[in-house]
Amino acid sequence: MTVRVRFAPSPTGRLHVGNIRTGLINWLFARAQGGQFVLRIDDTDLERSTLEYEQGIETDLAWLGMAWDEKYSQSARFPLYREAMERLKAAGRLYACYETGEELDRRRKVQLSRGQPPVYDRAALKLTDAERATLEAEGRRPHWRFRLEGKRVKWDDLARGACEVDTASMSDPVLIREDGAFLYTLPSVVDDIDMAITHVIRGEDHVTNTGAQIEIFEALGARAPQFAHTTLLVGADGEGLSKRLGSLSIMELREGGYEPLAIVSHLARIGTSDPLEPGESIEALAAAFTFGKMARHPGRYDPADLSRLNSAVLHAMSYAEAQPRLAELGADLGEAFWLAIRANLGPFAGVSNWSRVVNGAIEPLIAEEDRATVAAAKDLLPAMIDGDTWSRWTTAVKEQTGAKGRGLFMPLRRALTGLDHGPEMAMLLPLIGREKAVRRLSGETA
RNA sequence: GCGCCCUUCGUCUAUCGGUUAGGACCCCAGAUUUUCAAUCUGGUAAGAGGGGUUCGACUCCCCUAGGGCGUACCA
Numbered sequence: 194m195t196v197r198v199r200f201a202p203s204p205t206g207r208l209h210v211g212n213i214r215t216g217l218i219n220w221l222f223a224r225a226q227g228g229q230f231v232l233r234i235d236d237t238d239l240e241r242s243t244l245e246y247e248q249g250i251e252t253d254l255a256w257l258g259m260a261w262d263e264k265y266s267q268s269a270r271f272p273l274y275r276e277a278m279e280r281l282k283a284a285g286r287l288y289a290c291y292e293t294g295e296e297l298d299r300r301r302k303v304q305l306s307r308g309q310p311p312v313y314d315r316a317a318l319k320l321t322d323a324e325r326a327t328l329e330a331e332g333r334r335p336h337w338r339f340r341l342e343g344k345r346v347k348w349d350d351l352a353r354g355a356c357e358v359d360t361a362s363m364s365d366p367v368l369i370r371e372d373g374a375f376l377y378t379l380p381s382v383v384d385d386i387d388m389a390i391t392h393v394i395r396g397e398d399h400v401t402n403t404g405a406q407i408e409i410f411e412a413l414g415a416r417a418p419q420f421a422h423t424t425l426l427v428g429a430d431g432e433g434l435s436k437r438l439g440s441l442s443i444m445e446l447r448e449g450g451y452e453p454l455a456i457v458s459h460l461a462r463i464g465t466s467d468p469l470e471p472g473e474s475i476e477a478l479a480a481a482f483t484f485g486k487m488a489r490h491p492g493r494y495d496p497a498d499l500s501r502l503n504s505a506v507l508h509a510m511s512y513a514e515a516q517p518r519l520a521e522l523g524a525d526l527g528e529a530f531w532l533a534i535r536a537n538l539g540p541f542a543g544v545s546n547w548s549r550v551v552n553g554a555i556e557p558l559i560a561e562e563d564r565a566t567v568a569a570a571k572d573l574l575p576a577m578i579d580g581d582t583w584s585r586w587t588t589a590v591k592e593q594t595g596a597k598g599r600g601l602f603m604p605l606r607r608a609l610t611g612l613d614h615g616p617e618m619a620m621l622l623p624l625i626g627r628e629k630a631v632r633r634l635s636g637e638t639a
Numbered sequence: 640g641c642g643c644c645c646u647u648c649g650u651c652u653a654u655c656g657g658u659u660a661g662g663a664c665c666c667c668a669g670a671u672u673u674u675c676a677a678u679c680u681g682g683u684a685a686g687a688g689g690g691g692u693u694c695g696a697c698u699c700c701c702c703u704a705g706g707g708c709g710u711a712c713c714a
Contacts, residue, residue, distance in 0.1 A: 203714065212714095235714075294712060301711090310641055311710060336712045353644075362642065363710070370712045377714050400643065401709050424644085425707070466652055468663040488652070490645045491707050498651085501664075508677075536677040591673075602674030614675040 196228025203235045204246035207442040208253045214460040220259045224479035232261035236268045253443040257453045258475040277383045289335035290317035313364035338365040346404040351421035358404025386415040397422040429495040450540025455503040464492025471506045507538045524548035533620035551624045555611040557633040563604035571634035583619035
């Protein structure tokens with residue numbers, strides 16, 4: 194049987210590292226198994242869902258290299274959900290409830306204060322037809338709950354091993370809201386059946402839901418798919434990530450200059466036994482993917498790791514790959530330039546700084562005590578500059594001035610680049626060229 | 640409150656009853672016939688606490704502490 198997985202984001206906001214990680218794990222698993230990856234837009238909440246966000250999801254996935262095989266929108270599938278709803282009603286598994294949100298809230302608090310579990314008491318199940326009619330006559334609209342069997346639901350989880358949820362200890366889940374809107378649970382199960390999803394891979398915050406959902410699969414006469422519940426991410430400080438997801442959207446990471454391969458490598462390897470290194474490609478990451486490598490405790494999301502990965506990705510990037518982007522930034526100064534500076538890049542856009550060092554006008558940094566050394570160096574600069582010039586030139590400067598080591602190289606670097614650090618000067622000097630070098634060594638902005 | 644999951648170098652992790660407890664990041668040192676970065680090599684460093692079980696426990700069991708998640712007319 195072909196493996197089919199789905200990723201079902203809501204178009205109520207931008208994708209962030211937490212939910213894209215779930216999507217990525219689905220994608221990697223599908224690829225590793227030669228299966229299919231279904232994108233399912235969970236837009237059942239018509240109020241909050243927007244087309245812009247839906248397009249944002251597609252933009253982000255495409256940018257990360259996560260192609261999908263099929264795409265569905267749940268808003269176009271309401272007839273299917275209604276049909277399932279009728280079947281559940283007919284089977285006596287869906288019952289009408291008339292409590293208000295405030296009432297339920299109050300009851301939960303009372304239960305809690307008495308040390309009882311905050312579970313729905315099924316009062317609505319005891320309503321007589323007459324009572325129901327009275328409530329309806331008052332204009333009350335029902336919401337609908339799924340009647341759980343109250344048993345130990347078991348499954349073999351790909352990520353956590355043998356799992357068990359006692360549905361007797363949980364509230365009957367509300368499937369349909371008072372305003373008639375389908376809550377996530379029913380459409381999800383109906384679609385998983387209809388789309389022949391074989392593996393549901395999601396965060397461990399869904400473990401309890403799975404108990405109820407397996408009952409719904411069964412109530413609809415379907416076999417539940419396999420499940421895998423992965424750990425969630427926590428921040429570098431060990432706190433949950435949810436509080437500051439705003440700054441961790443894929444869109445912002447893209448705008449911040451992070452490489453898709455760095456993001457994908459980071460998210461694929463957090464909380465696994467693989468070292469936090471970039472993969473060669475997203476496909477290579479997929480080939481190496483297995484649930485067996487995943488730890489059972491929350492993975493730490495540290496932005497510093499992403500930055501490191503990002504630098505590593507750029508360091509390994511060929512000129513052929515970088516060229517179009519260099520051109521776009523007006524910083525395509527040839528292969529030698531790219532090879533010289535790529536190891537010194539944070540975000541890719543940092544090439545602009547180096548192209549200015551080579552091509553633009555920079556202000557040399559010449560400290561008072563280094564003036565003599567720099568002046569002598571200027572006079573000794575050969576007429577022709579090539580790849581060997583740096584070594585011969587600096588040796589000559591050393592012999593004449595007696596400056597050596599740090600005291601020799603730093604003044605030259607600072608005068609020629611205006612910076613304290615950067616790529617190998619032997620590679621940079623020929624790119625800067627004689628004319629600019631002479632002027633900078635004279636203290637001119639050039 | 641209750642339920643589920645988790646707890647190994649500073650950090651991310653390997654180990655599945657017998658290991659000099661392994662790797663990666665960070666850090667430190669050395670190399671790159673003299674600079675910062677990059678690169679390479681080497682090094683420091685660990686089993687939350689307490690009870691069991693066992694010839695033997697990081698590994699199995701219990702308790703305590705700590706963390707994550709759930710307990711919605713959210714997803």
